[in-house]
Amino acid sequence: MYTDSRDREVWLLKQLWTGQPVTCPKCGGARLTPLHRKAKKSDCDWKCPACGEAYRTIRMLKELPEK
């Protein structure tokens, strides 16, 4: 996980999937940008231009802990 709680992680996923601006939870230095700018389906993978961390939402969803 990239955040410190399941609720935060779910919130982060929702923000990314709906295209809301999200500040990198790891470094806090920049807003996340789509990893694949040219692809129309660009809302699955994101990255932080400041620290370079990649956020792959499909993997994040799979790795969510059980409630």
Ligand SMILES: [Zn+2]
């Ligand atoms: Zn970052």
